[in-house]
Amino acid sequence: MRRNTRLPAALLAVLLTAALSTACGSDDDNDGKAGASGGSAPDKVTYITGFGTFGREAYAYVAQDKGYFSDAGVSVTIQPGQGSAISLAALAGGRAQFAPVDLSSTIMQVGGGKVSGVTAVAAVHQTTDAAVMALADSGISKPADLEGKKIADPAGSVIGALFPAYAKLAGFDADKVDFVNLEPQQLGVNLAAGKVDAVGQYRVGRPNIENAVKGKDVVVLPFGKFLTESYGSAITTTTKIAEEDPDLVRRFTSALFKGMRYAIDHPEEAAELLAKKHPTVNEKAATAEIELVGEAVQPKDDGAPIGTMDRERVAGAIKALVDAGAVKSGLTPEQLVSFDLVPKS
Secondary structure (H helix, E strand, O other): OEEOOOOOHHHHHHHHHHHHHOHHHOEEOOOOOOOOOOOOOOEEEEEEOOEEOOHHHHHHHHHHHOOHHHHOOEEEEEEOEEOHHHHHHHHHOOOOOEEEEEHHHHHHHHHOOOOOOEEEEEEOOOOOOEEEEEEHHHOOOOHHHHOOOEEEEOOOOHHHHHHHHHHHHHOOOHHHOEEEEOOHHHHHHHHHOOOOOEEEEEHHHHHHHHHHOOOOOEEEEEHHHOOOOOOOEEEEEEHHHHHHOHHHHHHHHHHHHHHHHHHHHOHHHHHHHHHHHOOOOOHHHHHHHHHHHHHHOOOOOOOOOOOOOOHHHHHHHHHHHHHOOOOOOOOOHHHOEOHHHOOOO
């Protein structure tokens, strides 16, 4: 896989600092009640979204607006995220306490020794949401068609990081594909203009791409067809918080998923709320994204709650990436997930 623009460590640090220090890019919840773990003040935490302020992120804003965090004794500052790698760095560095991070990214980052001290506590998407999207008239209809093509993807995105493993499992040469880094908002625009052949995108982000290409048919190549055991995003925190304040973790995730359930049941209202906080949001596309999120979060096992995670599936996700050469063997599910904190029936 050839990248025309790399993300050096120094630039990663600059992006991280900018993302987490821009006041206009965050939403504060200053009305939290007293923390349930004791004390007169609510527990204050920073939550980073998975990527920007797209419809898929609305559930956190719903939880904040409806007072679910406040009721749980947690005061939450929400900041737009810029991808799994940057979110993991923020968590490990103590600049945030919770973030939805793609589990495959966590496997590769922890397994590669690039980050430590983080742990997943609940699944957001029950299957990997990573995908590549192209216009139907581009000649791209299967993974092998990506050879010789140019794909746009945001810097720090898990899709680019996971692409070599996807290519190996799908049976084509990742080195014959050019990757260029673009801001998330520029993906659909550049695809529509023919400046790139395809874009990296979460499956739930399809409505935004369709909106950008103005009615043209879009082909979706989901990574989950080959990475069958992988989860998508998982709510991730630090091992220190998980071990020292499990009550905070449970209160936060419970309130967050209450917001998720409300958003799924009221997608138009959730999209409207998101647009009020972030006026650049396209409400129609956001509503469609939220509806797709409703499908993505449903557990495979009947009766299992939103957020559930299975040890054997995590082990299978690790094995798939080991077999693809994306990470060395030896990593265990317990090094990635705090199963005692995962939501249970």
